[in-house]
Amino acid sequence: MQHKVYWIEGDGIGADIWKAAMPVVNAAVKQAYHGTEEIIWQELLAGEKAFAQTGKHLPEETLNALKTAKVAIKGPLATPVGTGIRSLTVTMRQTFDLYACIRPVKWYKGIIASVRHPEKVNMTIFRENTEDVYAGIEFASNTDEARKLIDFLNQNFNKNINAECAIGIKPMTEKGCKRLVRRAIQYAVDNKLPNVTLVHKGNIMKFTEGAFQKWGYEVAKQEFGDATVTEKEVREGADPNGKIIIKDRIADAMFQEALLRPEEYSVIATTNLNGDYLSDALAAQVGGLGMAPGVNMSDNLAIFEATHGTAPTAANKDIANPCSLLLSAAMLLEHIGLEKAGKAIQNAIQNLIDKKTVTQDLAKEIENAESVSCSGFGKLLLAEIEAMEF
DSSP: OEEEEEEEOOSTTHHHHHHHHHHHHHHHHHHHHTTSOEEEEEEOOOTHHHHHHHSOSSOHHHHHHHHSOSEEEEOOOOOOSSSSSOOHHHHHHHHTTOOEEEEEEEOOTTOOOSSSOGGGOEEEEEEEOSSGGGGOOEEOTTSHHHHHHHHHHHHHHOOOOOTTOOEEOOOOOHHHHHHHHHHHHHHHHHTTOSEEEEEEOTTTSTTTHHHHHHHHHHHHHHHSTTTEEEHHHHHTTOOOTTSEEEEEEEHHHHHHHHHHOGGGOSEEEEOHHHHHHHHHHHHHHTTOGGGOEEEEEOSSOEEEEEOSOOOGGGTTTTOOOOHHHHHHHHHHHHHTTOHHHHHHHHHHHHHHHHTTEEEHHHHTTSTTOEEEOHHHHHHHHHHHHHTOOO
């Protein structure tokens, strides 16, 4: 059976990590299924490569292809800070309503992490992807747009906002919050996980972040009542046996919890900006973004991605770590029903970590490790997979 997968090279180190990763993915599928399954790759242009060839950072051909696609995977795309083009990644999330950013975070044995017990970190973060401050509704200071909005708020809502402020709006809908939490709870049900934690800043932003908490509990009660119980109900004597415990935590407190008691949390459902911070912070506890996979999903399309940046200073030097892209590809393979191939990639990466033969960024985190190039690491992964029996 053939599986069509769209791929975007990405900017910076994108070309390097793809050269190492694609042969590994193909080999994993071939080896695991003895040639009965095959990935058909079709490249789509985005970012600097697209601009060089078409004059557009996100060509219509790419957008049109993704409108009917089921799966895609991409390398990192560059975004100027403060000025220039808007984030292409955020644009794709909003264009295709990729409302759930899902990032599983776990430790790979052998990597020296920044915490004493990285093995206790095993969480999957569900981050709302299209609303909150990432909606992009903001206006520069001293512009007509900013002044009009500030005047409107001051005059109609008795506010006292400085006229010279830059200003942004944080929209959050019941629909957007509930579908994210729904997906997180369903994931916990499907994978028989013990709890889902709603992370928010509702103590301060009561009608946006606070509403996320409220709507999240409503979804749990109304749609998963037979499968869930709240933490409060357990404290009051309810039997949690066989049920998923629904908790909530204030965002800043959750950062502390993630460090002190990570084993108490399995699925996190949170808002856009909180999820951005939290997913990267958790990745740092297990070795960094180089080992962090992710996917952005709608109800129809899943775009898997390397979660790190473009690392332009490392581009074209054959030193980058392809693991984030490879682990995202492993997620993609599982998503399309090729679980054995995805597991083969994860096992091959662990085998090389065990052998202490890794790219330079990981070598710094592993005692007495040998540093190899990006392409060399890819070849070693190929050898590991080809030696596997299925």
